[in-house]
Amino acid sequence: MEVKKIKYKNVQDWIPIEKIFDNGIIKINKNKYIKIIKIIPINYNLKSDLEKQTILNSYKILLKTCNFNFQILIQSNKEDLSQHILNIQKNIQKKENKYLNEISENYIKFINQLNNSKKSSSKDFYLILSNEKNNNINSMEIIENDLKEKYFKIKECLFRCGNNVLEINNKNNIYKIFNSLLNTRNFINN
Numbered sequence: 001m002e003v004k005k006i007k008y009k010n011v012q013d014w015i016p017i018e019k020i021f022d023n024g025i026i027k028i029n030k031n032k033y034i035k036i037i038k039i040i041p042i043n044y045n046l047k048s049d050l051e052k053q054t055i056l057n058s059y060k061i062l063l064k065t066c067n068f069n070f071q072i073l074i075q076s077n078k079e080d081l082s083q084h085i086l087n088i089q090k091n092i093q094k095k096e097n098k099y100l101n102e103i104s105e106n107y108i109k110f111i112n113q114l115n116n117s118k119k120s121s122s123k124d125f126y127l128i129l130s131n132e133k134n135n136n137i138n139s140m141e142i143i144e145n146d147l148k149e150k151y152f153k154i155k156e157c158l159f160r161c162g163n164n165v166l167e168i169n170n171k172n173n174i175y176k177i178f179n180s181l182l183n184t185r186n187f188i189n190n
Helices: 049-065 082-094 098-116 140-160 171-182 184-189
Strands: 025-029 032-040 070-078 121-132 164-167
Touching (some): 025 140, 049 140, 070 171, 082 098, 121 140, 140 164
Antiparallel strands (some): 025 032, 032 121, 032 164, 070 121
C-alpha cells in the first residue's frame, strides 16, 4: 500500500502579493497593482432628513463619476475595553457617593457582558483600487499616477458626503490589514 504525501501550500502560494512598495502600492502579479484607502464614515443615522438626502445625492455623484472598478472591504474588530473599565474603577475609588459607585459598578457589569457577548466591535472600511498593466507597456509612474487619480476622485466625492478618506501608504499599516484578514478567526474570538 502506497502512502500519498500531502503537499501543503504555504501562504505565499495562495496569496498573490508579490511586493509592497514604499508608496503603498501593492503588486499582485506581473500585470496587476492595487492601492488600499481607508474610509472614516459619518454616522448616517444621526443626520436630519435633508442632510440624508444631500448625502445620498453625493453618493450618486460618486457612482457616476467613478468609471473604474473598486472593491469594498469591511473589517470588524473586537474592541478592547479593559482600559475603559480600569478608568471607571479608579473613579469609583475616589468617590464617596454610594449611589454613584453602585451605578458605576452596574455600568462595568454591563460593559463586561457586552464584551463577552462579542457585541463590542468597531468596523474599518476600506476601498481597494486596482490598475492592470497592459503587456508591460505601462511604467510604474503611469500606474502610480492612475491609482492617485482614482484616489483623489474618490476622496473628493466621499468628502462631499462628510466622510474622511485616508491613503494607506505605510507598509506596516498594509501588513496589519492583511494580517487581520488572514487571522480573522483570532480577531473575532478574542
